[in-house]
Amino acid sequence: MFQLPKYKAPNFDQEIFLSAPNAVVEKVVKDGVAPDNYHTTSMYPEYFKINGKWILANESRMDGVPVLVGEDKIQIKEFRNLHVGDQVVVGRTEDASEGIYLYANGFEKDNHKKDIFAFRTGRSRETAFTKDYENLYELLQHEKENGHIVWVLGPAVSFDHRSRESMASLIKNGYAHAVLAGNALATHDLEGGIFKTALGQDIYHQDSKPNGHYHHLDALNKARKSGSIEQLIEDENIKDGIVHACVKSNVPLVLAGSIRDDGPLPSVFANVYDAQDAMRNHARQATTLICLATQLHTIATGNMTPSYIMVDGEIRPVFIYAVDVSEFVLNKLQDRGTLEVTTIVANIQDFLGKLKDNLVK
Structure with missing residues (x-):
């Protein structure tokens, strides 16, 4: 327990x-x-x-x-x-x-004596992550009712049918209280809702569609014509996906713009400091932060999230997880000062699939 x-x-x-x-x-x-x-x-x-x-x-x-x-x-x-x-x-x-x-040592930790020399003490693709997953399942079950779970999502989450469906299911079932992302995540997710593709590639079969490179631009254009993401969902009869789950479940979705953006979508924050303020509004409430496959967005959110939070007059830890298939990304996060983080080297589709299978019955 x-x-x-x-x-x-x-x-x-x-x-x-x-x-x-x-x-x-x-x-x-x-x-x-x-x-x-x-x-x-x-x-x-x-x-x-x-x-x-x-x-x-x-x-x-x-x-x-x-x-x-x-x-x-x-x-x-x-x-x-x-x-x-x-x-x-x-x-x-x-x-x-x-x-x-x-004061960096306020929370109880396992203080049993460890050997000075030991193998595999770092976090890499060779690390055994089974216990980390089990801890995360228990944590999220607790946080669903007692905490504030904030997700930071990279566009890769929307590129695959399994990860897209799993993330949407977690949102709909109460395992997200806010989602932070960029224009790309939402654009490709909405593209999936309209065309069943991400950057023109079928999100299930992975085959590229004729003129598929227009799909994300068409999705952006349709959204701007509709005037809002919410109206686009109604106009295009979108029935699935991450953005759809956020809208229908009233989960705040903060989209921060970047210099690379096409469009962008109507609700994207074009001013970086407005985006930072909006992200900070949720980071300051976070009790658990989970960052998936986005290096700079993860570092930014990690830097604005403390290792503790005051809840009802009591000080409790903030749990931070970062997941990526690249060890370099995870190491860079720790190098930038986010030290109280559990890193998991994993394919995002596999990670989200495990969470959905174990949390959503």
Whole structure:
């Protein structure tokens, strides 16, 4: 039976914390510009000593700026959201010596002694992932009713009949509370709903259709003619797919544009910062984040998702999974700072098929 790991706060009665000075704050004098020596946050819990009391930032994100609000609240802001008068915490140490303490070991873990030398301690295509899958099944069953599951999907999810149908089924059965993607995922999924192809290739038989290279453009053109994705689904009588499942299940679908986009679809965020704000709205609520076959979108979402979240006054971990057939992509995610992530090297069709078969009865 799945159980959330318990959070154990630091012992602030220790001398290192009692003798630490209050954190220093300096006011912003120009919108969007932090004071010199500003502090920036990671994905881990960070405490700040304010008026003699250690305060946890309830929400955090990678590369944010801690701002003192009122007498005892720390808000994490992006640089572009700083305003004149904001009181920014300054200091570059994280060991309490400047009233700032980063705490990376708050959740209970298996602390049994391990050998200094051992084989296959990394994560690769040779890793045994059976236990990871079993853990994920239990986690998602718990999160369906008790959490906020956010998916980050690359276009490969819509290229295959099995993965497309499996993802749609997971959405319809309550295993998604938000989906983050780009124009391509939604375009090819809608193309599948209209033409049964993705980039002109049949999503089941894999044979290329005559003039199939027009299909994604036709889908885009039809969507823009309809004026919205919702209206396109009605106009074209689309009955299946990931986008259809999101619309019919009232699951938010955030589509971020890129420099490569055709069209794009009517609901795609063309402004990158508007897209970031919309994604952040769901990342800040996430209790489980699952990223599939999209390198840059995964890194972006991982960097805006903390390793913890405050729910009903309790601190709980945020579980992050990244799945890709390429080890390079998964290693790059960890290199970019998303350290609290379980990586699974797998074909997306197989991964989603296993989840659907084990979760949807």
